[in-house]
Each structure stands twice: as C-alpha cells, then as structure tokens.
Amino acid sequence: MASLKRSVLAPGRFPRMPEIPGVSLQAARAGIKYAGRDDLLLVTLDRGTTVAGVFTRSATASAPVQWSRKVAASGKAGAILVNSGNANTFTGSQGVADVRSTAAMAGRVVGCRRSDVLIASTGVIGEPLPVDRIQRALAGIQPGRRPASWNRAARAIGTTDTYPKGAVRRTRIGDTDVCLCGIAKGSGMIAPDMATMLAFVFTDARLPGPVLRTLLKEGIRTSFNCITVDSDTSTSDTALLAATGRAANPAPKSATAPELKAFRSALKELLTDLAIQVVRDGEGASKFMTVDVTGAASSSEARTAALAIANSPLVKTAIAGEDANWGRIIMAVGKSGARLLQKHLAISIGGVTITRAGERVESYDESEVTEHLKGTDISIAVDLGVGRSKSRVWTCDLTHDYIRINADYRT
Amino acid sequence: MASLKRSVLAPGRFPRMPEIPGVSLQAARAGIKYAGRDDLLLVTLDRGTTVAGVFTRSATASAPVQWSRKVAASGKAGAILVNSGNANTFTGSQGVADVRSTAAMAGRVVGCRRSDVLIASTGVIGEPLPVDRIQRALAGIQPGRRPASWNRAARAIGTTDTYPKGAVRRTRIGDTDVCLCGIAKGSGMIAPDMATMLAFVFTDARLPGPVLRTLLKEGIRTSFNCITVDSDTSTSDTALLAATGRAANPAPKSATAPELKAFRSALKELLTDLAIQVVRDGEGASKFMTVDVTGAASSSEARTAALAIANSPLVKTAIAGEDANWGRIIMAVGKSGARLLQKHLAISIGGVTITRAGERVESYDESEVTEHLKGTDISIAVDLGVGRSKSRVWTCDLTHDYIRINADYRT
Numbered sequence: 001m002a003s004l005k006r007s008v009l010a011p012g013r014f015p016r017m018p019e020i021p022g023v024s025l026q027a028a029r030a031g032i033k034y035a036g037r038d039d040l041l042l043v044t045l046d047r048g049t050t051v052a053g054v055f056t057r058s059a060t061a062s063a064p065v066q067w068s069r070k071v072a073a074s075g076k077a078g079a080i081l082v083n084s085g086n087a088n089t090f091t092g093s094q095g096v097a098d099v100r101s102t103a104a105m106a107g108r109v110v111g112c113r114r115s116d117v118l119i120a121s122t123g124v125i126g127e128p129l130p131v132d133r134i135q136r137a138l139a140g141i142q143p144g145r146r147p148a149s150w151n152r153a154a155r156a157i158g159t160t161d162t163y164p165k166g167a168v169r170r171t172r173i174g175d176t177d178v179c180l181c182g183i184a185k186g187s188g189m190i191a192p193d194m195a196t197m198l199a200f201v202f203t204d205a206r207l208p209g210p211v212l213r214t215l216l217k218e219g220i221r222t223s224f225n226c227i228t229v230d231s232d233t234s235t236s237d238t239a240l241l242a243a244t245g246r247a248a249n250p251a252p253k254s255a256t257a258p259e260l261k262a263f264r265s266a267l268k269e270l271l272t273d274l275a276i277q278v279v280r281d282g283e284g285a286s287k288f289m290t291v292d293v294t295g296a297a298s299s300s301e302a303r304t305a306a307l308a309i310a311n312s313p314l315v316k317t318a319i320a321g322e323d324a325n326w327g328r329i330i331m332a333v334g335k336s337g338a339r340l341l342q343k344h345l346a347i348s349i350g351g352v353t354i355t356r357a358g359e360r361v362e363s364y365d366e367s368e369v370t371e372h373l374k375g376t377d378i379s380i381a382v383d384l385g386v387g388r389s390k391s392r393v394w395t396c397d398l399t400h401d402y403i404r405i406n407a408d409y410r411t
Numbered sequence: 412m413a414s415l416k417r418s419v420l421a422p423g424r425f426p427r428m429p430e431i432p433g434v435s436l437q438a439a440r441a442g443i444k445y446a447g448r449d450d451l452l453l454v455t456l457d458r459g460t461t462v463a464g465v466f467t468r469s470a471t472a473s474a475p476v477q478w479s480r481k482v483a484a485s486g487k488a489g490a491i492l493v494n495s496g497n498a499n500t501f502t503g504s505q506g507v508a509d510v511r512s513t514a515a516m517a518g519r520v521v522g523c524r525r526s527d528v529l530i531a532s533t534g535v536i537g538e539p540l541p542v543d544r545i546q547r548a549l550a551g552i553q554p555g556r557r558p559a560s561w562n563r564a565a566r567a568i569g570t571t572d573t574y575p576k577g578a579v580r581r582t583r584i585g586d587t588d589v590c591l592c593g594i595a596k597g598s599g600m601i602a603p604d605m606a607t608m609l610a611f612v613f614t615d616a617r618l619p620g621p622v623l624r625t626l627l628k629e630g631i632r633t634s635f636n637c638i639t640v641d642s643d644t645s646t647s648d649t650a651l652l653a654a655t656g657r658a659a660n661p662a663p664k665s666a667t668a669p670e671l672k673a674f675r676s677a678l679k680e681l682l683t684d685l686a687i688q689v690v691r692d693g694e695g696a697s698k699f700m701t702v703d704v705t706g707a708a709s710s711s712e713a714r715t716a717a718l719a720i721a722n723s724p725l726v727k728t729a730i731a732g733e734d735a736n737w738g739r740i741i742m743a744v745g746k747s748g749a750r751l752l753q754k755h756l757a758i759s760i761g762g763v764t765i766t767r768a769g770e771r772v773e774s775y776d777e778s779e780v781t782e783h784l785k786g787t788d789i790s791i792a793v794d795l796g797v798g799r800s801k802s803r804v805w806t807c808d809l810t811h812d813y814i815r816i817n818a819d820y821r822t
Contacts, residue, residue, distance in 0.1 A: 059751050060742065090738065125737075189725060231724065312642075318818070321818030327500065331536065335469050335470075404811075406732070407810075
C-alpha cells in the first residue's frame with residue numbers, strides 16, 4: 001500500500017486468519033510503481049480447486065478482467081497473479097499480449113497451464129504493464145518456500161488503501177468444519193457494479209464450480225454491490241471465490257442444498273465485512289455512513305434511492321461538516337427516480353425521527369442529530385412510503401482529503 | 412446574492428439589457444434569510460401575456476413548483492413572484508397554503524387573480540416560509556413605481572451565486588423586431604432535469620401559449636438539460652418564458668412556422684448563454700469544462716456518456732489538479748452504460764489527440780495537454796466509435812472550495 005495516513009475509520013487490527021489448506025500465498029517486490037514495498041501477489045491453488053468470479057460491467061474493462069472472466073467461466077484455476085500500481089487498462093493489443101505472457105510465467109512457477117491462471121491488476125490506467133519487472137519478481141519465487149501471511153498478501157495488493165483488509169469465518173457444511181478467508185483492496189473509484197475493486201476469498205470446502213458461482217453472485221448482491229465511495233466504477237473490479245476441497249465434505253448438489261445454509265450466511269457475512277472495510281478506507285473519509293431505505297416499491301428502487309443519497313455530493317459534504325441538513329436527503333431521494341409519496345416520506349438520522357407524513361415533526365430537536373453527527377458512524381434511514389421493499393447501502397463522507405488525494409494522484 | 416467571492420470564471424460584466432414592453436420588475440428586501448440585500452422579485456406582466464414553464468422532475472418538487480406547473484399549463488400569467496433564502500420544499504400542507512396566500516398577496520399588488528401568479532422559491536429545504544415578511548415587503552411595492560433593472564432583479568433571486576446572470580438577444584419575427592431578455596440563478600445542486608434552478612426569459616413577441624411551450628422545451632433540451640455542477644438535482648428547478656405580445660407581430664401558427672426560425676435560434680442562444688453562466692458560477696469552480704461526445708449509438712447515449720464524464724468526481728478533481736489523467740475519462744465512459752467499442756475509442760483534451768483505436772497514440776505529448784489544463788476553459792472530446800450521434804455538456808471542476816461551501820452552508 002501507499003504510505004498514506006491510516007484512515008480514522010480503520011478497524012482495530014487485522015484479524016487472525018488461519019492457513020487454508022490448498023492455498024499458498026507469496027508476495028514480492030516487482031517495483032511496478034511503488035518502491036520499497038510488495039506489489040505482486042502469487043496465489044498457488046491445489047489441483048482440483050474450483051473457482052467463481054464476478055467482474056466489473058464497465059465497457060472499458062481491463063485486459064486482466066477480460067482474461068480472468070474466461071478463466072473463471074471454466075470453473076477451475078491453478079493460480080492467481082495480482083499486481084498493484086498498473087491496471088493494464090486501455091493498453092490495446094499489447095495489454096492483451098502482456099496478460100497472456102504474465103499468465104504463462106505464473107503458470108510455469110506454480111506448474112499449471114497458462115489458461116488456469118487468473119490475473120488481477122489495479123493502478124494507473126493507460127500505461128503499458130512493465131512485464132520485465134513482473135518476470136524478474138516471479139523468477140525469485142519458489143512455490144511453497146517462505147509463504148506470505150494474509151496480512152502481507154492484503155498489503156501487497158493495495159494501492160491508495162491506508163490499511164490491509166482481511167476477514168475470516170469458520171462454519172460447517174453438514175458435519176465438516178470449513179473455513180473462509182478473504183482479502184480485499186479498494187479506497188477510491190469505488191461504486192462496484194457486480195464486484196468491487198479486488199476481493200479474493202478462499203475456502204477449504206469442496207464446492208462444485210456452478211454452486212460456487214451462485215453463492216458468490218448472491219453474496220456480492222448485498223455486499224460489494226451495496227457500497228460506494230465516489231460513484232466512480234473501476235475498470236478492474238474483480239471478486240474471486242476459490243474452493244480447494246481439502247476439507248473433503250460431501251459435495252453439495254446445488255447452492256440451495258440445506259447443508260449449505262450456514263456456509264451461505266458465513267460467506268455473506270465475510271463479503272459484507274470486507275465491503276465495509278473498503279468503505280471505511282474511502283479516500284479522505286472521516287465518517288462511515290449506513291443508509292437504509294425502506295417502504296420502496298421494489299428492492300431495486302430501494303437500492304436506487306439509497307445510492308442516490310450515498311452518492312450525493314451535497315449529502316456527503318453535509319455529513320462531513322456535521323451539519324443536520326436533512327433537506328439534502330429530500331433532494332437526493334427526489335432526484336433518484338424511485339417512486340415515493342411525499343406525504344408519507346419519513347427520514348431519521350441517528351435514530352432521531354426528523355420528518356413524518358411529509359413534514360418535519362413538531363418535536364424535532366436538531367441538537368440530538370448534531371450530537372450523532374459528531375461521531376464517526378452515521379446512520380440515515382428513509383421510508384419512501386409506497387411499498388415493502390428495502391435496501392442497505394454503505395458509504396463515507398466527502399472531504400477536503402478526497403480532493404487532496406485525487407487532485408494530485410499521479411503527480 | 413450571498414457575499415461570496417466572485418467566481419474566477421465569471422463573465423466580464425452584466426450585459427446591457429433593455430426594458431421589455433409589458434414587463435415590469437420590482438425588487439425588495441423581505442429579510443427571509445439574507446440581511447441587507449434584496450431577496451424578493453415581483454414581475455408584473457401585461458394583460459394578455461402568454462407563458463410556458465419547464466420544471467424539475469424531482470419526486471420531492473417544492474410547493475411552488477407544484478403550484479406554478481398548474482399556472483403555466485394555463486398558458487397565461489399576470490405576475491411572477493420569486494424569493495430567495497427559503498425553498499418552501501417539504502413543508503407539507505402549510506407550504507401549500509403559504510404558496511396560495513403569497514400568490515393572492517402578489518395578485519392584489521399587481522391586480523390579477525391568484526391563479527395567474529407564478530411562484531418560484533429557492534434556498535433552504537424544510538423550513539416554513541416566513542409569509543409575514545413577504546407580506547410586509549409586498550405591501551411596500553407600488554406597481555410601476557421605481558422599477559428595478561435586470562441586474563438588480565438577477566441579484567435579488569440569487570442564493571449562493573457569486574454574480575448576477577443575464578442575457579439578451581435581438582431578433583425578428585417576420586418583419587417585426589422583437590427582443591428577448593433573460594435572467595437566471597444557480598450555483599450548487601445543479602444537474603437540471605427538464606429545467607435549471609431558476610431561469611426567467613421575457614420577450615415582447617406575440618406568441619400563443621402552445622407555441623411558446625414547444626419553443627421553451629426545445630430550447631431547454633440543449634441548454635439547461637446539458638449542464639451539471641454536482642449531479643444533484645434541485646427540488647425547485649423552474650424555467651419560465653413569458654411573451655407580452657407588445658411587439659404586435661402576426662401570431663405564428665406553430666413553433667415550426669418559417670418566420671420563427673431566427674427567434675428559435677435566438678432563444679436557444681440565450682438559454683445556452685444563461686446555462687453556461689450558471690456553470691461558470693458552479694460552487695468552488697476553478698475550471699469551466701466543455702465535454703463533447705461523438706460517435707454514439709444515439710443522442711441519449713451520447714448525453715449519458717458526456718454526463719458520466721462531467722459528473723465523475725475523479726475526472727473533476729483531476730481537472731482541478733491540472734492533471735492529464737485521461738484514464739479517468741476511460742473509466743467514466745466505461746461505467747456510463749453507453750455503448751462503445753474500445754478499439755475505436757478516441758479521446759482528446761484541448762484538441763490534443765491522446766488515444767485512437769483503443770490505445771494511446773505513440774506521438775502523444777502529455778506536456779501539451781498539461782499546458783491546456785493550466786487555462787480556465789477546458790475541452791474534452793470523446794468519440795465512442797459506434798455511431799453518428801453526439802452531445803455537448805458543460806460542467807466545472809470539483810475543488811476544495813466546493814467542500815468548504817457545502818460542509819458549512821447552513822451553519
């Protein structure tokens with residue numbers, strides 16, 4: 001990660017995460033953009049590992065995304081190669097060739113086919129990938145020797161992140177204990193559309209490819225697809241779920257098999273945990289915001305309204321200024337396109353009801369809301385008054401530091 | 412207007428604007444929110460004046476918008492009452508009653524029916540309108556006595572505006588000379604959806620209501636609907652066009668009548684002039700940006716892509732930082748949902764071609780773009796490479812001053 005000041009919203013400490021049998025992590029310094037830090041991660045996966053992936057829907061998706069989409073579709077993989085500092089995006093036919101050759105190099109190191117290597121790159125857009133540096137770094141890696149910790153792996157994939165992001169959940173499939181470990185990166189350009197910047201989740205469970213795919217898609221829907229930092233969607237968004245099968249549980253037939261119930265909720269929890277860590281590291285963030293929309297005509301309209309609030313520069317700056325300017329929430333839901341009834345519209349901040357039945361409540365005491373806004377974890381709840389659907393979205397405020405970080409990122 | 416520092420992008424000076432026969436302007440200090448300045452404008456319109464209006468599509472539109480929509484639909488009006496400092500939005504049944512009573516007061520002053528008075532209010536959302544103050548201010552106005560200049564009128568309707576906005580065009584309908592004068596306000600919460608914050612255009616031409624409606628709608632499409640400051644749409648957006656008929660030209664039968672050709676383009680010019688003035692006063696703006704998208708599959712996709720660039724916080728902060736970070740333009744068009752072909756995508760900034768055929772051009776010299784970015788008027792052009800449709804959008808950059816203005820607007 002870059003040497004930025006640790007976010008004030010950072011969680012206490014990196015969790016203790018066990019090894020996942022069948023997964024080996026190795027980090028290296030390739031010097032792609034950042035000096036004096038790891039910027040390359042090679043994950044070796046046991047033979048027989050199944051994978052699923054969810055990727056950005058951007059029409060300018062990177063060369064690695066286009067490559068990995070195909071690998072993930074096959075349902076199996078032998079390795080994941082991740083670099084930070086260069087996104088290999090909009091690099092034309094050279095970028096495509098560079099993905100192919102780095103996949104081949106990684107395949108040689110771990111002993112798998114090029115077509116079984118997943119690739120993920122984030123960083124500057126439009127610059128050619130320095131393949132020679134990656135090659136040199138890979139040449140220094142010996143599989144199985146000096147494996148990296150999850151913490152080190154999470155640091156290696158970061159760009160403008162100010163802390164490493166990891167999460168662990170232990171659960172059971174039938175009578176078999178299984179474990180899930182995940183790492184993620186992301187801080188700016190965060191408004192995932194089917195995935196986040198990067199998230200990699202590993203489990204020793206045995207899960208067929210199609211089952212894995214359904215589980216990941218379902219888990220992303222209420223986690224990474226419900227966060228936003230700045231409404232800008234990355235060209236590199238990639239979320240991968242890999243299952244080594246070393247726990248040797250009987251393979252479930254479908255994603256809805258009853259023995260998968262606990263696993264499904266553990267996966268959702270873990271993905272949500274990682275997604276929230278990304279938001280808490282939002283560029284320049286000083287407040288973490290949870291936006292709940294209820295009473296919507298459909299869950300997609302609930303999400304639209306929640307994202308309109310979460311992405312509104314005027315709402316985000318009001319929260320940064322600890323200003324109980326709830327009129328901007330009225331504005332945001334109004335412009336969102338979600339159906340609502342003004343006369344039923346209810347808004348509360350920090351649990352304090354501000355409006356009900358289309359008007360400010362008479363007893364409303366702004367000082368209670370102002371007190372809540374002085375904290376770092378802000379909750380906004382809106383009922384649209386037209387239906388029963390709901391959605392929860394997480395975001396952060398918009399501060400001077402966001403401008404500072406992004407007005408001189410490359411210079 | 413508030414006493415904010417004049418925008419560095421402000422035009423040279425307020426234009427010389429003649430009186431429009433049949434239109435009388437009067438400004439007053441009601442003390443609604445701002446002290447020591449005009450905050451009320453009363454426009455008296457000659458009997459027989461036709462009007463058309465275009466309003467925000469926000470689902471939380473203000474009480475005045477809901478009222479004026481009905482008045483404008485009738486095609487005629489006797490007065491326009493505008494106040495700044497209070498938006499009378501989300502004020503429930505009291506807000507509706509307050510519009511009705513202030514319309515009645517204005518009607519008594521100018522001698523027309525309550526139902527012929529258009530109302531427009533901008534300012535804080537959710538606070539009750541101080542009707543008594545408006546009443547006192549109106550009581551001091553005598554129609555025809557001490558009319559206000561266009562400059563004074565434009566100042567009276569401003570909120571966070573840093574300069575008054577006016578425009579004038581002289582043209583002919585058939586053999587008759589006619590004149591158009593317009594004023595506007597707006598600075599933040601600018602992403603109009605069918606209108607801007609506030610714009611009032613007056614002409615002495617004789618134009619039937621239905622013709623006026625078509626002309627206004629057509630003019631708004633390529634002016635106020637093509638600007639954005641911060642992607643936030645106001646609850647008060649109102650654009651009105653009033654024609655007193657005093658020029659006594661033969662009334663045209665339809666908006667497409669050949670004798671209206673010059674008038675139509677004069678109106679478009681005037682509306683675009685005002686819209687650009689609003690953007691140049693964008694909160695905290697230090698750069699004015701023109702975004703041209705060509706080669707789109709449809710004009711609506713061209714506009715979608717252009718707005719995605721214009722609203723991207725990462726693009727806007729890069730421009731503020733004078734950073735030739737064109738990768739963020741790639742990101743923005745990618746996320747927009749507009750169809751494009753990466754291998755045909757072409758981007759230029761300040762006339763310098765950066766990418767062609769899906770790659771950075773070999774001869775690209777960043778220093779030329781950096782030189783352009785040091786200026787205040789920035790042009791971005793993108794060809795999506797899939798069709799023949801195009802769109803132009805105007806916006807401004809995102810700076811520390813936007814955060815400063817909006818993190819402590821109410822306090």
